[in-house]
Amino acid sequence: MKIFRYLACSALLLLPAVQRADETVIENRTYESGEHVSVAGHDTIETNGAVTVKAGADVFYAAARQITLGPGFHVEQGAVFRAWVPNLDDAVLFVLDGDGQTAPAGSFNARPFDMAVWHGSTPLPGQSVTFTVEQGGGLLSPTPAGQGASQLTLATDADGTVLAYYRHGSTAGVLSSIRVEAVGKNLTLKSLSNSETTGGTGGTGNTGTTATSDVNGFAAWALAHGLDPNAPYADTDGDGICNLEEYLQDRDPHTRDASLLALEIFSPNQ
Numbered sequence: 105m106k107i108f109r110y111l112a113c114s115a116l117l118l119l120p121a122v123q124r125a126d127e128t129v130i131e132n133r134t135y136e137s138g139e140h141v142s143v144a145g146h147d148t149i150e151t152n153g154a155v156t157v158k159a160g161a162d163v164f165y166a167a168a169r170q171i172t173l174g175p176g177f178h179v180e181q182g183a184v185f186r187a188w189v190p191n192l193d194d195a196v197l198f199v200l201d202g203d204g205q206t207a208p209a210g211s212f213n214a215r216p217f218d219m220a221v222w223h224g225s226t227p228l229p230g231q232s233v234t235f236t237v238e239q240g241g242g243l244l245s246p247t248p249a250g251q252g253a254s255q256l257t258l259a260t261d262a263d264g265t266v267l268a269y270y271r272h273g274s275t276a277g278v279l280s281s282i283r284v285e286a287v288g289k290n291l292t293l294k295s296l297s298n299s300e301t302t303g304g305t306g307g308t309g310n311t312g313t314t315a316t317s318d319v320n321g322f323a324a325w326a327l328a329h330g331l332d333p334n335a336p337y338a339d340t341d342g343d344g345i346c347n348l349e350e351y352l353q354d355r356d357p358h359t360r361d362a363s364l365l366a367l368e369i370f371s372p373n374q
Contacts, residue, residue, distance in 0.1 A: 128167070135161040135183075142166070142200055149187075150174065157183040164188070166198070182339070195223045195287040197233070200265065202293070209276040209297040212248050216267040217293055220260075221286050227264025232257055233286040240280025240295070241273035260286075272297035277323075296336075296348075325351050329358065 128143060132153040135141060137160030143149060149165050150172040157163050159182030165171050166188045179185045188198065202217035221231045234257045235244050243252025248269045258266045270282060276299035284291045323333035326347065331340060336348035340357045350357040 130155055134158065135163050137161055139163075140201075148172070151177045154178075156180070157185045159183050164200075195221060195228060195231075195289075197221050197284065197286045197289040197291060199284075199291060199293065202270075204294050204296075206296045206298050207272055209272050209278070209299060210274045212245075212269050212271045213295060216248070216269045217282065217284070218265060218267055219284055219286070219291075220263075220265045222264050227260070227262070228287070229260050229262050229264060231260045231264070231286055233260060233266045233268075233284060235268045236283045236285070237270075238281045238283050238292075240278050240282075240297075241275070242280050242282075242295070242297075243271050244282070245269045245271065270295055322348060322351050331357060 127147055128149045130143065130149065130151045133151075133155045135157045137158050140162045142164045144166040147168050148170045149167040151174045153174070154176040155174070155178070157179040159180045162184040164186045169189065171187045171189055173187070198220055200218040200220050202213065202215050205213040205215065207213045217235065219233055221228045221233065234255065237244060237254045243254060244256040245252040246256065246258060246268065250269070252269075252271050256268055258268060260266045270280070272278070272280065272295065276297050278297045280295045280297070282293040282295065284293060322336055326333040326336075331347055332338065336351075337346045339346055340350075341359060347357050349355075
C-alpha cells in the first residue's frame with residue numbers, strides 16, 4: 105500500500121462524497137478553504153495544469169493503480185491532502201469521512217463515520233465492520249437519532265461503505281477513541297466533545313477553537329507552555345501540527361519541525 109500524506113495542522117480529516125470513474129483527470133482546479141473533497145478513481149488519478157489545495161481545504165485522492173501529481177500541483181501550509189494507492193492483493197479498510205470531529209457534549213457529531221472496504225478497485229458489499237468505543241464514553245448508532253451502544257456492527261452496502269453515528273458523553277473536553285475493525289484490518293478514529301451548545305443534535309466541525317477548558321490534560325499542558333487552553337487547533341510554531349496534536353505526540357509547541365512541512369511519501373511495500 106502506498107500513501108501520500110500532506111501533514112497539516114488539523115486533527116480533522118473531513119472527506120465526504122466519493123466520486124468514481126475508471127480514469128480521473130483533474131485539471132486547473134483550486135480547492136478552496138472549507139472544501140472537503142474525496143476523489144476515488146477506480147484505476148488512475150492524474151492532475152494537469154495548476155491544481156492547488158488552499159489552506160483550510162481537506163482533499164483525499166484514492167486510486168487502484170496510480171496517482172500522478174503533475175508539476176502544477178501545490179498544497180498550501182494549513183491544508184490537508186492525502187493520496188492513497190492500495191495493495192491490490194489485499195482487502196483494505198479506510199476512512200472516507202468523519203474522523204477528528206468536534207461536537208457539543210451529549211450531542212451527535214454532524215457527520216457519521218464513513219468507512220469503506222475495498223479489494224483493489226472493487227468495493228466489497230456485505231462485509232462486517234465493527235465499531236467499538238475504547239475511550240470517551242460515547243455511544244454508536246446506525247442513525248443520528250438512535251439510543252446507541254458502545255459497540256456496533258454493520259454490513260457494507262453495494263459501494264463497500266458503511267455509516268456509523270457517534271454521540272458524545274455528557275462531559276465536555278473528552279477525546280474519544282473509536283476502534284474500527286473489518287477484513288482483518290483495524291483503524292482508530294478520534295472525536296472531541298466541547299461545551300458549546302446547539303439547537304439540535306448535530307455537532308460542529310473544526311472551527312479552530314473550542315469552548316472546553318480541558319482535553320485529557322491539554323489545558324494544564326497548554327498553560328504550562330504559555331498557550332491558550334481554549335484553542336487546541338491553533339498552530340503556535342507554524343509547523344503544520346496543531347497544539348492539541350503537539351500535546352498528544354509529546355512535542356514542543358514552540359519548536360518548528362521542518363520535517364513535517366512538505367508532502368511525504370509512505371510506501372510500506374517497497
